[in-house]
Amino acid sequence: MNEKEFVNKWKLEISKEGLKVFPDDFLKDEDCNEIELKEKSLFLGEEFFGKYEVLDIEGNVFLQVDDYYQAKYLVYAGRKKVDKVRMPNNISELKSVLTEYEKYLDSILIKIQSDYKKTFKSNTNLHSVTNEIFHSLNLIRY
DSSP, rough: OOHHHHHHHHHHHHHOOOOOOOTTTTTOOOOOEEEETTTTTEEEEEETEEEEEEETTTTEEEEEESOOOHHHHHHHHHHTSSSEEEEESSSSHHHHHHHHHHHHHHHHHHHHHHHHHHHHHTTTHHHHEEEEEHHHHHHHHO
């Protein structure tokens, strides 16, 4: 098996399992604000005067939020390219949702890495292979 076949195998395997949807599959609290995302892919920007920038694909500031966790939440949610997203009002609930989602992503990475090491006996291209798999599935891990 070559690396291209390995990537395709994992894309298929993860797709078959069914990807959990952020934030819907991780939200527990009903106390949420609805934020309009306008079906845009979003990226983390810089901290600017105590606010965190959320950028669109063109690099324009889409939104500024008060907290890094809010920015990260919106970036993860924007991967689905939805019109609106619900975000918890409670910061501890927001952090909990992010933690659970990142644990989920990490579990996928651990499985891929373990299989890669068994298949190729080397870690030479492990990072680029996992990046390719995540990118093809429209996943990102900060």
